[in-house]
Amino acid sequence: MALLEIRNLVKKFPVRRGFFNRVVGHVHAVNDVSFTVEAGQKVGLVGESGCGKSTLGKTLARLWEPTSGSIRYKNVEISKFSDAAMLPYRKEIQFIFQDPYGSLNPKMTVFSTLIEPYKVHNLVSNSREEQRKLIADLLETVGLPADSIDKYPHEFSGGQRQRIGIARAIATQPELIIADEPVSALDVSVQAQIVNLLDKLRDDQEVAFLFISHDLKVVHHFCEEIIVMYLGHIVEILSSEALYEDASHPYTKALLSAIPVDDPFNRVERQLLEGDVPSPIELPTGCPFHTRCPLAVQECREHKPSLRTISSGHHVACHFVEGEQATKIDIGAYDDEKVHKKAHKELSLAVEADAEEKALQVEIVEESGRAMGWGIAALFHVILSPYLLQSFPALGWLLYPMLLFPVMAIWKGLLTHDLVKARNTGEDWLPQANWSMGIGWACLISWTSEMMGLGHLWSLLGHLFGAL
Ligand code: SF4
Structure with a gap:
């Protein structure tokens, strides 16, 4: 077999x-x-x-x-x-x-890294002394000095x-x-x-x-x-x-x-x-x-x-x-x-990522790019909405369809997170996705605040800081 x-x-x-x-x-x-x-x-x-x-x-x-x-x-x-x-x-x-x-x-120290598999598979007792002895032996097997354990x-x-x-x-x-x-x-x-x-x-x-x-x-x-x-x-x-x-x-x-x-x-x-x-x-x-x-x-x-x-x-x-x-x-x-x-x-040495890795990266870059695009649109929503309401109250209804911007920014940001987690690559693009989601949420909070009569995000923040 x-x-x-x-x-x-x-x-x-x-x-x-x-x-x-x-x-x-x-x-x-x-x-x-x-x-x-x-x-x-x-x-x-x-x-x-x-x-x-x-x-x-x-x-x-x-x-x-x-x-x-x-x-x-x-x-x-x-x-x-x-x-x-x-x-x-x-x-x-x-x-x-x-x-x-x-x-x-x-x-994580070397000890924490190496003791983890033993703990996950219940291969070691809770005695700290025994655990350290086990890891010291393991380090010796792979030719590392015993004092590496806490590094x-x-x-x-x-x-x-x-x-x-x-x-x-x-x-x-x-x-x-x-x-x-x-x-x-x-x-x-x-x-x-x-x-x-x-x-x-x-x-x-x-x-x-x-x-x-x-x-x-x-x-x-x-x-x-x-x-x-x-x-x-x-x-x-x-x-x-x-x-x-x-x-x-x-x-x-x-x-x-x-x-x-x-x-x-x-x-x-x-x-x-x-x-x-x-x-x-x-x-x-x-x-x-x-x-x-x-x-x-x-x-x-x-x-x-x-x-x-x-x-x-x-x-x-x-x-x-x-x-x-x-x-x-x-x-x-x-x-x-x-x-x-x-x-x-x-x-040659593998200086380039594998082709499949590249395709995954492209997918993640595209998704985080979309999140960024919607995030920028949502930012305009946050900044422009008070002026729009003040100067052109008749056009206030436009703010409703524009709610698509923050919703899409949050959705695309979450999608980027999902892809990075599932594919195990592309972490570099997460800050972009997080930024877009942050703007999306700020926009939604601002809109809700306006609907509740508390004013725009800026006034809401003013209230909060005033209260503090
Ligand atoms: S089958 Fe493939 S490897 Fe074999 S001779 Fe044809 S092309 Fe070359």
């Missing part, structure tokens, strides 16, 4: 546009993905930025709801579980986040913060750890330390890993099996041992050829992919890789290849993988500067 079994998993995010917030399309982040993770197995998920690997990891950890498909953990279908039903499984499935800065609460996240370097994140993940002795680019935000020297720490944990504890990374070399070093993703699809699954010899999909070969070689006398020819990754909002027909594949023919544009088994433990989604064509990729010769640029593009 597999520890984790994924079947036909799909994750889409709606793209909304226009005044009525209509859904005009979807970001197809994860498309019909199936694979398994055995107990204690180290599986690597590799692909370039925006290919959906982080979304897949978060969906498997049930941080995001899957759109469709099956997630079976120890033969239990968990894809539709509520937060409460997921709680016992959260102890067994833990997550290491990419960003060691954003994933720790800056107001705050800002007192640590990036590598040390990632160690705290790892300590939090292993606290409950999970059976599966999903590590989402755990080293990509760190300096190269610190990356090596964290990979060594994960190596040690991998060897010491019988825990399965789903290791997500854009760096094929790190994944090859750390994992037993490698899953290659492109545009939300799995294009190849193979054992780590077979990577250099047997990789068959043109995309995997391109990734392999982009790995820098640390021997200046060993000049490898590289296979460079032309063009950009297509938009995940409008997926290409046929093979998702055909727009950049040097082997693409008409059949590739029309028919999507399924993931086929070509040997034990080796699966490839390419029409020509068993034919001559797949093994005859002309990788050509290119000058060094071009090689560097392209290789960097293919396997």
